[in-house]
Amino acid sequence: xxxxxxxxxxxxxxxxxxxxxxxxxxxxxMLALGLIVPVLPNFLKEMTGGDVGEAAHMxxxxxxxxxxxxxxxxxxxxxxSDQVGRKPILLISNFGxxxxxxxxxxxxxFWLLLLSRILSGIVSAVGSTANAYVADTEPKxxxxxxxxxxxxxxxxxxxxxxxIGGYLGGINLRLPFFVAAGLCALNGVFGLIMLxxxxxxxxxxxxxxxxxxxxxxxxxxxxxxxxLRLTLIRGLCDFAQVVYPSTFxxxxxxxxxxxxxxxxxxxxxxxxxxxIVQAGLVGPIIRRMGEVSTLILxxxxxxxxxxxxxxxxxxxxxxxxxxIASLAGIYGAAIQSLLTRQIGPDEQGRLxxxxxxxxxxxxxxxxxxxxAIFAWSIAPIRDPSLPGLALSxxxxxxxxxxxxxxxxxxxxxxxxxxxxx
Numbered sequence: 001x002x003x004x005x006x007x008x009x010x011x012x013x014x015x016x017x018x019x020x021x022x023x024x025x026x027x028x029x030m031l032a033l034g035l036i037v038p039v040l041p042n043f044l045k046e047m048t049g050g051d052v053g054e055a056a057h058m059x060x061x062x063x064x065x066x067x068x069x070x071x072x073x074x075x076x077x078x079x080x081s082d083q084v085g086r087k088p089i090l091l092i093s094n095f096g097x098x099x100x101x102x103x104x105x106x107x108x109x110f111w112l113l114l115l116s117r118i119l120s121g122i123v124s125a126v127g128s129t130a131n132a133y134v135a136d137t138e139p140k141x142x143x144x145x146x147x148x149x150x151x152x153x154x155x156x157x158x159x160x161x162x163x164i165g166g167y168l169g170g171i172n173l174r175l176p177f178f179v180a181a182g183l184c185a186l187n188g189v190f191g192l193i194m195l196x197x198x199x200x201x202x203x204x205x206x207x208x209x210x211x212x213x214x215x216x217x218x219x220x221x222x223x224x225x226x227x228l229r230l231t232l233i234r235g236l237c238d239f240a241q242v243v244y245p246s247t248f249x250x251x252x253x254x255x256x257x258x259x260x261x262x263x264x265x266x267x268x269x270x271x272x273x274x275x276i277v278q279a280g281l282v283g284p285i286i287r288r289m290g291e292v293s294t295l296i297l298x299x300x301x302x303x304x305x306x307x308x309x310x311x312x313x314x315x316x317x318x319x320x321x322x323x324i325a326s327l328a329g330i331y332g333a334a335i336q337s338l339l340t341r342q343i344g345p346d347e348q349g350r351l352x353x354x355x356x357x358x359x360x361x362x363x364x365x366x367x368x369x370x371x372a373i374f375a376w377s378i379a380p381i382r383d384p385s386l387p388g389l390a391l392s393x394x395x396x397x398x399x400x401x402x403x404x405x406x407x408x409x410x411x412x413x414x415x416x417x418x419x420x421x
Contacts (some may be wrong), residue, residue, distance in 0.1 A: 029183050029306070032161070076125075079207055085204070130354040131352040153220075218354075240397040251390070277326050305321055310389070
């Protein structure tokens with residue numbers, strides 16, 4: 001009797017350790033990015049002999065190429081994980097991030113630094129594989145909660161990264177990159193030893209470049225109307241979220257006279273609120289309301305939150321709006337869970353990679369759009385100025401996403417009901 005009992009306990013232990021590894025991997029990806037935020041400007045100023053303009057130009061070039069590599073690599077990594085399994089891709093991400101950070105730490109000039117950012121963009125395109133791992137190991141009823149916890153991993157990395165990076169950068173500008181490299185390497189070793197493969201051999205699918213390319217991924221998304229609808233909703237949400245890194249701090253500087261410390265604390269509040277929502281509220285809300293209603297509620301709250309940001313008469317109203325805007329985070333897990341229901345186990349990686357490609361595209365286009373709108377809205381000839389216009393666009397995107405979700409709600413509920421019977 002003890003032998004069956006022992007074997008019965010094994011899958012539970014495997015699934016638990018696997019998800020812990022995936023959670024840490026996502027956290028470290030965000031942590032590695034967050035470490036750079038407070039350090040990179042001064043790092044580049046030092047590299048350019050104090051030329052702030054040249055440093056700003058280099059930051060723009062690095063950001064573009066990083067997002068471009070994400071756009072190209074997301075579908076490739078996802079589709080590749082459908083053939084070779086999730087574990088090799090997750091390990092490549094960890095050891096690749098370690099190498100990228102070491103290259104940054106030792107970089108003597110622009111070209112090696114650019115190469116390290118390109119490598120980081122490629123190997124950090126692992127969100128699709130992480131989501132596919134959850135789809136492999138979790139029953140449909142509990143996937144949304146796990147997707148919520150992965151969202152909390154993003155929030156945790158967003159909070160810890162800039163704080164740790166700022167402290168370590170005060171000691172030495174290259175130290176944060178050494179620390180990030182060490183953490184990624186340690187997690188890679190942990191995964192190499194402990195992580196079990198989640199994709200069964202019978203559920204594997206041959207890799208084809210034609211289907212893993214951006215064009216093939218777009219065709220794949222367009223071939224299923226329900227997936228296309230959910231991806232459009234997700235794309236609008238991701239586009240709206242770009243307003244945070246692109247113009248939110250500039251908006252605070254212009255409208256409320258923030259200094260850097262207030263801006264940092266406000267972003268920390270945003271990250272903390274997001275993490276609380278993802279880790280503690282997603283599961284209970286979805287269990288009570290269902291995925292479709294949770295999706296619509298999250299989108300509506302997000303639109304309200306961005307609208308309050310745009311027209312807050314003072315910073316205190318804006319800070320009070322942060323929890324409302326953060327509650328929008330419940331839609332992410334709901335979308336991911338609904339997406340995984342639309343496809344078989346042999347294409348989960350391809351699906352998540354294609355959706356991730358759309359997210360990467362918004363990361364390239366969004367900053368250009370939001371910064372251009374913000375600059376236009378506060379131009380000297382504008383009287384009165386309209387500094388909240390970019391945030392209003394973000395709110396409009398979520399209103400549009402809410403309408404799209406509402407029009408497809410009946411069909412998604414019918415699919416869920418038929419899947420449970």
